[in-house]
Amino acid sequence: MPRGIAMLVPLVLSVALSAAGAETQTTVDIVATDASGRALDRLSVVDVVVTEGDVSVPVTELQRVRASGTTDDVQIPPRVVGIFLDEFHVTPGAAADAVRDALLTFVQHTLGPRDLVAVIKPLDSLIDITFTTDKTSAIAEIQSFAPRRGDFAPRTAFERDFIAGTESRIRAARSQIAVSALNALTRAAGQAGTARKTLFVVTEEMPRVGPRRDIPMPGPDGAAAAANRGHVAVYPIDMVTGADATAGRDDSAPSEEEAATQAALTHLATTTSGQVIPRAKVGAGLQQALDEGSDYFVATLASTVSPGDDRLHEIEVTAARAAIHLRARSSYWLPAPLPPPKPPDFGEVAGRSVRRTSPLIETWFGMVQQRSGTTEVSVAWEPASVPPGRGGSRARTPSAPPARVTMSVTALDGARLFDGSLSPSMRATFSAPPGRVLVQLAIEDSSSRVLDHEVRELEIAAYTAKGAINAPEIFRARTVRELKAIRDDPSAAPTTSRRFSRAETLIIRIPVVGEADALPVVQLKTAFGSTLRDLRVTPVDGHDGLYEIELPLTLLASGDYVIDTYASVKGVTLEDRLAFRVTP
Numbered sequence: 222m223p224r225g226i227a228m229l230v231p232l233v234l235s236v237a238l239s240a241a242g243a244e245t246q247t248t249v250d251i252v253a254t255d256a257s258g259r260a261l262d263r264l265s266v267v268d269v270v271v272t273e274g275d276v277s278v279p280v281t282e283l284q285r286v287r288a289s290g291t292t293d294d295v296q297i298p299p300r301v302v303g304i305f306l307d308e309f310h311v312t313p314g315a316a317a318d319a320v321r322d323a324l325l326t327f328v329q330h331t332l333g334p335r336d337l338v339a340v341i342k343p344l345d346s347l348i349d350i351t352f353t354t355d356k357t358s359a360i361a362e363i364q365s366f367a368p369r370r371g372d373f374a375p376r377t378a379f380e381r382d383f384i385a386g387t388e389s390r391i392r393a394a395r396s397q398i399a400v401s402a403l404n405a406l407t408r409a410a411g412q413a414g415t416a417r418k419t420l421f422v423v424t425e426e427m428p429r430v431g432p433r434r435d436i437p438m439p440g441p442d443g444a445a446a447a448a449n450r451g452h453v454a455v456y457p458i459d460m461v462t463g464a465d466a467t468a469g470r471d472d473s474a475p476s477e478e479e480a481a482t483q484a485a486l487t488h489l490a491t492t493t494s495g496q497v498i499p500r501a502k503v504g505a506g507l508q509q510a511l512d513e514g515s516d517y518f519v520a521t522l523a524s525t526v527s528p529g530d531d532r533l534h535e536i537e538v539t540a541a542r543a544a545i546h547l548r549a550r551s552s553y554w555l556p557a558p559l560p561p562p563k564p565p566d567f568g569e570v571a572g573r574s575v576r577r578t579s580p581l582i583e584t585w586f587g588m589v590q591q592r593s594g595t596t597e598v599s600v601a602w603e604p605a606s607v608p609p610g611r612g613g614s615r616a617r618t619p620s621a622p623p624a625r626v627t628m629s630v631t632a633l634d635g636a637r638l639f640d641g642s643l644s645p646s647m648r649a650t651f652s653a654p655p656g657r658v659l660v661q662l663a664i665e666d667s668s669s670r671v672l673d674h675e676v677r678e679l680e681i682a683a684y685t686a687k688g689a690i691n692a693p694e695i696f697r698a699r700t701v702r703e704l705k706a707i708r709d710d711p712s713a714a715p716t717t718s719r720r721f722s723r724a725e726t727l728i729i730r731i732p733v734v735g736e737a738d739a740l741p742v743v744q745l746k747t748a749f750g751s752t753l754r755d756l757r758v759t760p761v762d763g764h765d766g767l768y769e770i771e772l773p774l775t776l777l778a779s780g781d782y783v784i785d786t787y788a789s790v791k792g793v794t795l796e797d798r799l800a801f802r803v804t805p
Contacts, residue, residue: 247555250286250417250452251518251538252494252548261545264518269547270539271522278536282521288416288514290333298416299335300514301352303406303453304328304359306342307424309395311368311460316500320423320458321366323503328359331508337413341406342366343399344379346700350409370425378701379726384775394775397805398724399424400444407444411451412622419514420448420495421507422457426478427485445492446533450554454495456510457486458503492551522553579675581605581623581664583717586679587692589766590734596681599694600649600660601714602626621666626675629661648714655683688735688790690797696728697721704728704771719801723779727772729799734766735790742788743770748781748800756784777803 251269253261264283271278290300304324311317332338337352340362367376373391375381384394403422410418448455461479483497490497498506520538538549587599604623623645630639630651638658639651662675682689694715698704707713707728721727733741743756761767770784784799 247522247553249520249522249536249538249549249553250454250494251520252513253518253540254546254548256544256546258546260512260516264545266520268541268545269520270541271520271536272539273534273536279523280520281523284519284521285516286416286519287516290336290515298414299337299354300333300511301410301413301416301418302332302336302338302511302514303352303410303418303420304338304340304363305403305406305420305422305424306340306362306366307399307403307422307426308367308369309343309399310370310424310426312370312425313368313372316460317366317368320460320500320503321363323507324363324366324421324423325360326504327507327511328356328363331511332356339406339409341402343395343402344377344700345402346703347402347405350406352409352413379699379704394723396426397722401722401724401805404444404447407447407453407455408451410453411447416452417514417517418451418453419510420453420455421498421510422455422486422489423460424457424486425460425482427457427482427489445489446552448493449533449550449552452550453493454510454514454550455489455493456495456498456506457490458498458506459483459486459500462499494548494550496548520549577674577676579662579664579673581673582626582662582675584662584675584677585692585694585715585717586660586677587694587715587732588679588681589691589732590682590689595652595654596683598630598651598653598658598679598681600628600643601647601717602643602662603645603717621668621670621672623664623672624667625665627663627665631659631661633657646714648712653679653681655681657681688733688737688788688793688795690741690786690788690795691732691734693732693784693786693797693799694730695719695799695801696730697725698728699725721774721801721803723774723777723803723805725774727774727801729770729772729784730761731768731770731786731797732766733768733788733790733795737766738789738792741768741786743768744785744787745772746783746785748783750783753782774803779803779805 253264266280266283269280289297338359339352340359533552540547584602589597627642660677664673696707745753756770786797788795
């Protein structure tokens with residue numbers, strides 16, 4: 222494949238109204254080859270036929286894109302590569318060792334110094350997946366790849382404590398954890414730049430999970446949808462076909478389970494414009510996938526949907542000539558346009574309620590009244606997340622995700638209580654007198670471009686000797702390392718979410734104002750009020766009035782729950798309720 226840079230075309234998932242008619246433009250990446258499988262250097266709009274159902278979708282423009290992991294030209298987009306190693310569902314042996322060695326060679330010697338890479342296993346932290354040019358962590362992850370399909374013995378404290386029970390329960394938990402990790406890596410890859418991304422999947426099972434009641438269940442279809450939203454091409458490595466001779470299996474007659482896995486992996490690849498890589502040719506397959514992520518075409522489509530409905534639209538891309546073979550994803554995304562951000566008109570704070578909630582972020586405010594008469598206010602935020610298929614205003618996010626917020630807090634008398642910027646992992650704290658304060662948030666992307674604003678009024682309560690239970694802080698963790706980091710840092714930033722996976726463990730800190738007569742009583746209940754059990758409460762060392770509970774969610778069924786807290790301060794009983802949802 223030619224290595225020269227002929228043209229740079231930024232691939233941006235944007236929505237623009239056409240001047241002629243009310244059409245909406247979006248883009249689809251296409252891999253074009255000739256009859257012998259060689260990449261094409263030229264392609265015309267007349268060569269590409271796109272249909273959405275029975276309707277033809279016009280191709281208004283076709284451009285060639287070249288990416289590179291070696292050039293020093295910062296205008297050339299780097300290649301983005303993700304690798305998912307499903308240890309739970311890969312059989313140990315010579316086949317797995319060969320794939321591991323091929324991936325090591327690929328990362329060490331094929332990827333360039335500007336290529337971005339991330340390697341994830343099922344039990345790795347999914348909170349902060351980072352694509353980086355530093356190959357050290359990726360190499361270490363691949364070297365430690367330890368397949369364990371069929372081996373249900375726990376290898377970590379997390380598994381011993383939170384993935385236990387019968388073999389069927391362990392299988393179900395492992396499937397949910399693995400698919401959640403695949404979905405998280407796909408979403409993270411989709412946010413790592415605007416060009417075509419490449420995702421390799423190493424697994425022997427691809428569980429399909431349907432919805433339970435009204436709660437969406439994570440599955441490979443969710444990964445495919447996230448891949449098509451973020452221009453990620455998925456390349457599964459076929460670990461099933463071509464079994465070792467020592468296994469005594471007939472390659473020509475795969476089992477029903479193997480056939481289902483092959484079909485699921487093929488579907489995941491073809492719907493995202495990737496390909497299944499044969500295990501026997503894994504080295505060449507990795508190189509070809511990287512080449513396809515380095516040299517491809519982008520077709521600009523003029524959809525009849527206007528101005529954008531924030532949905533994936535199923536399409537079929539075919540070639541107008543028999544000598545050309547085109548491979549494209551099976552759907553394109555039309556994000557709903559956001560109104561241009563405007564500085565809010567605050568007007569007079571006194572005498573009227575001022576509030577504007579942004580759909581781009583979720584915020585948390587915690588307050589602890591001090592004996593001095595002031596209140597310590599803590600603030601944390603996270604990018605808004607939407608369960609698949611729920612839609613709504615929170616799904617209308619810009620192509621660049623929020624990276625930080627600039628916060629200004631003002632008292633009624635005009636005194637400035639706080640000015641500063643926060644990343645999602647930071648907590649801001651300021652002191653405020655009793656009364657109302659105005660909180661103004663400017664939401665920015667990584668390039669400091671303002672995406673939206675949020676405005677809130679907070680009512681600051683005065684200290685009372687009767688005591689109070691303040692807003693609880695929730696922390697989520699998947700690994701033992703994350704749990705330890707939270708335990709060791711009482712000032713860590715809490716999550717704003719109230720929706721958690723069964724693969725997570727929650728640490729909940731409950732501030733109680735006043736001298737408590739005894740430890741608070743904390744009960745886990747169903748959404749209907751039935752008590753399931755009392756939760757163990759421990760004081761947080763060095764923090765008077767701060768109590769902590771640890772709640773692993775793996776043994777809870779999916780559904781809604783509440784945590785009721787009862788504290789006695791000088792004979793007065795205080796109550797607080799926290800509602801949350803558990804998903805698979």
